[in-house]
Amino acid sequence: MILRLKPSNNTVFRIIASRGTAWAPGARAAGGGGSCKLHPPALDCAGRPTTRTDPAMPRKTIDLPDHFLFETHYDVLYTDVNAANHLGADRLLSIAMEAQLRFIRQLGHGQAIAFEDAGLIMAHAETAYLAEADYGDRLRVELGAREVEEKSFQFVYRISKDDSSVEVARVATTLLFFDYPSRRVVPVPEDFRARVTGTAEEPPWRG
Incomplete structure (x- = not known):
């Protein structure tokens, strides 16, 4: 026309x-x-x-921490698979959050986001999808911490196929400690800081 x-x-x-x-x-x-x-x-x-x-758009790389604190496994569910018949990119953050919950529970805290008297809130998240994963694949999810500041820190996750070590994705989340009664961000608890920075001299946890 x-x-x-x-x-x-x-x-x-x-x-x-x-x-x-x-x-x-x-x-x-x-x-x-x-x-x-x-x-x-x-x-x-x-x-x-x-x-x-x-x-x-440049391809961004999520840098890994010096060491991982926690390792767990996740089996790809039918509800994790998208129309292209592989793990959907939108599910990566959910898998990371499941690993975070398991790690917090391993530290002795039963609530999903709570540590001591403060809750964890997410301020930022980014993902990098590196390889496909299919329904039924068992994934190994490793969690580490970095950039532990006064009131914030990052959890970094490496997600790999358990049977081949093929790296599927990396996820990074920036978290804050938040006091809900006063509605304000509070400093990272010293005990938590010691445990995630390795100064507590504890081996990596598995869950």
Whole structure:
């Protein structure tokens, strides 16, 4: 379909709607001569794809901690599988949260997010999907801590296939300790800090 537009400067532009390409009179179909103004999708005046000049989204890497504190296993469920018949990317954070709960319980705390008198709240999360996992696959989930600051820290998870050590994904979450009665963020408890930084001299837990 060809549309004719008449801008205020009386220059007539023709737009090929199916290609999203616009050019001014004088441009030749085979290229060369005249002026050509491109619009997404980026095609030249002959309708050929052009090289994108805008940078693609860079692939980010989630750095692993120096050592892992906790290891557990997770079997991929039917409800974890997406329409492409493999583990959905949206399930990675749920798997990480399950590992976090098991770790907190291993530390002796029965509640899902509580440690001492404060709760854990998530301020930020990121995932990196590295390989597919299928229904029934047993995954090994390793948890470690890094960047333990005054009031925040990160849990980092490495998710791998248990039978082949193929790394499926990495997850990183930034967590805060939050006092619900006073509605404020509180410092990381010293006992927790010692246990996740390794200064408590305890071996890695398994759950």
